[in-house]
Amino acid sequence: MSYKGYLIDLDGTIYLGKELIPAGKRFVESLQSKGLPFLFVTNNTTRTPAVVADRLATEFNIHVGPETIYTASLATIDFMKDDAKGKKVFVIGEAGLIDLILAAGFEWEETNPDYVVVGLDNEVTYEKFVLVTLAIQKGATFIGTNPDKNIPTERGLLPGAGSLIAMVETATQTPPIFIGKPEAIIMDKAVERIGLNKADVIMVGDNYDTDICSGIRNGIDSLLVLSGFTPKAAVPMLPVAPTYVVDSLDEWDFDQ
Known part of the structure; x- marks a missing residue:
């Protein structure tokens, strides 16, 4: 067809x-x-749609508008808005995830958030895992941006967001709501x-x-x-x- x-x-x-x-x-x-x-x-949640569009243009000579790009970050925001549990959130992730969530009206909260969102974070620390683990134990909704265990790159298959999410799931014994x-x-x-x-x-x-x-x-x-x-x-x-x-x-x- x-x-x-x-x-x-x-x-x-x-x-x-x-x-x-x-x-x-x-x-x-x-x-x-x-x-x-x-x-x-x-x-991929590490970049905003605008950054992705710019990268496609500058690195690959592919010219598209940001409106043609729908990331797991945007889908996560859409889910939280529909779920309407609250506005407080703590995130393991990079700018493409955190900036969009905050720009959508959610508030940063490390101790008692309504949502914990875990995505790919190239600079993740043990302390971040501690904070999300404690927050989920207190009742925060556990969201995993995507289940990708690996990322295909020119170096080979690197750990993906799913690998980080699996660590949090193991620590909390709580399955995530996957978005991607x-x-x-x-x-x-x-x-x-x-x-x-x-x-x-x-x-x-x-x-x-x-x-x-x-x-x-x-x-x-x-x-x-x-x-x-x-x-x-x-x-x-x-x-x-x-x-x-x-x-x-x-x-x-x-x-x-």
């Missing part, structure tokens, strides 16, 4: 760490030339933002456990590209097959 809109992963699909995936750039440019709506749906792919929270909001029905969009990504399962688990067709996390050798053993599999996004037929 011919899809009316595209939900697209970034790291491992459009670029790999600091290296451009040329077929990813051509894929985005094809969408732009055809006038097809797209939304980058990323579990493959959870319904981020996917339902992404479909709402792109303004189409689930049947009319396709999820494109390199990671079966997050990108493709976000489609499978939420009634959205999926396109697995073998340019990042999931290797070709794993495809025959996947528990539920993606709707489509390609070695490169150059192989994709927009009119099929």
Whole structure:
């Protein structure tokens, strides 16, 4: 079928760490030339949409607006607003998460927050883990931005937010509410933002456990590209097959 809109992963699909995936750039440019709506749906919480858009332009010569980027940070904010437990929050994360949460009207509170949010933090300390552990024990709602155990980079697979979240879960014996792919929270909001029905969009990504399962688990067709996390050798053993599999996004037929 011919899809009316595209939900697209970034790291491992459009670029790999600091290296451009040329077929990813051509894929985005094809969408732009055809006038097809797209939304980058990323579990990365370290950068704001504006910073992501600037990075795409300056590092990879891909020119898109911040409104085309929906991060797990934005989905976390949307969840907390809908949940409406309170406005006090403590966060393990970086500027792309913390700045957006505070700008959305939430207040920083280390001792008795309503929410504890744990995302990727390259400068995380033991003391931060202590604070979130104690806060969750006091009743704070435990939110994990995304379950990604690893991040694909040019150096290899590095620890992801899911690894930090697992440590907090172990310390508190409390399971988190996960926001990012493959959870319904981020996917339902992404479909709402792109303004189409689930049947009319396709999820494109390199990671079966997050990108493709976000489609499978939420009634959205999926396109697995073998340019990042999931290797070709794993495809025959996947528990539920993606709707489509390609070695490169150059192989994709927009009119099929």
